[in-house]
Amino acid sequence: MQPNDPITNDKILITGEFTAEKTNDVFKSVVFIYDDIVWEGAIPKYLERQGIVMSDEEISERIPTFYENLNPINRSKWIAESDSQWADKESQTYKVLNALYSGEWECRVHGPVPEVNPQPAARLKALKTMGYVIGSQRRECKHCGGRAMHDILIMLPAFEARFEHGNELRKPMSDRFKERTKSILKFKEVCFGVRRSSKELIIDHKFPSQRWGQPESDNPDDMPESQIRHKFQLLSNQTNMWKSRYCDRCVKENIRGDFMDITWFYEGNAYWQGADKHDENGCVGCPWYDLERWKDELNRVLNS
Incomplete structure (x- = not known):
């Protein structure tokens, strides 16, 4: 699998690879097609804070599972399980998380995130430390047409650290x-x-x-x-x-x-x-x- 080669069938497409700005995290850009929904999102390859690294070959092997996990019909259950871990839903960190519960790319200028926190970088970092998988990329804003930083909450099951020293490796x-x-x-x-x-x-x-x-x-x-x-x-x-x-x-x-x-x-x-x-x-x-x-x-x- 080459970084920019589309694969794998008519419902699963890997369209590229990107490094999240100001981080070392690496993601694969994907398009997942369900019955009446097209999800344009990302799946993780390397996550610094979570201690995760996967080769291209392993991603190819696991992508059918990712496809099933990320089906939008699973979001309400995933969100309920996430919310059950939060005692303080008035915290700024939770509010940023809640703003990303759409599971779609959200603009930091015109989306729901700036409505609760106009400078969410520290809150996003805290969420990643807690194990949440969040991709960040400059994209075209659907509201104004300009390019701005966007974030997406990737609703996958919890990952197990893949190297002994977890997020302290780097x-x-x-x-x-x-x-x-x-x-x-x-x-x-x-x-x-x-x-x-x-x-x-x-x-x-x-x-x-x-x-x-x-x-x-x-x-x-x-x-x-x-x-x-x-x-x-x-x-x-x-x-x-x-x-x-x-x-x-x-x-x-x-x-x-x-x-x-x-x-x-x-x-x-x-x-x-x-x-x-x-x-x-x-x-x-x-x-x-x-x-x-x-x-x-x-x-x-x-x-x-």
Whole structure:
């Protein structure tokens, strides 16, 4: 399954993949067609606060279950079960949740959310910490036609954390840290070697989270420049999707990714050969682990 390829039958369509703005959460955009209802929503692939990660292959296997779970006829039961867990329905966090009970994309400018809280980001974060699955994306507003941030409550059964350390596997990055890192890396999207604006760039961990077995080290605002260069590279949303796809396959099949059909590695060969599945050394030499070094090493060979 490619990130932007429609699949799977006439009632289930996966139309793309997106990273929720200002988070590391990754979702698949979907269209689910029921008897007389078309639901245009999303299903989770990676949820930082819930400790969830699924490969494209696993999503393909589980999507029939997601389709059944997200049938709109199940919403009233799901909402009743959710409400039974809330003692304080006057809290601002509950009010934001209640505003999303439509199960549809709701605009932060013209939808029900701003009516109860015009700045809901902290409440949304709290809901995610509690286990609620909420996708966020800039979309066209059905009220004014402009593009604005929208949120959708995805009414799936509770997920079980898929890695040992739950939502502590990734450590947070402050806005100051993010901007400093992008500045140190010269705002260069490393796949194509072009400068981009800050909002177009994603800070990518060179060692992919699919292989982590322990929480990452902290990301303090004063992290040494050498450590930043060792740990991170800058990608766009699209090239980050490409890397994620290759890493998903590598975790499953131990076959490294190529770079635009160039199959070459400055260390090792086409097969991942770490001491165990969490060994970062097994990634060294793969183009997607460190694109800048990979291109430098390839140029060195070509020019020798």
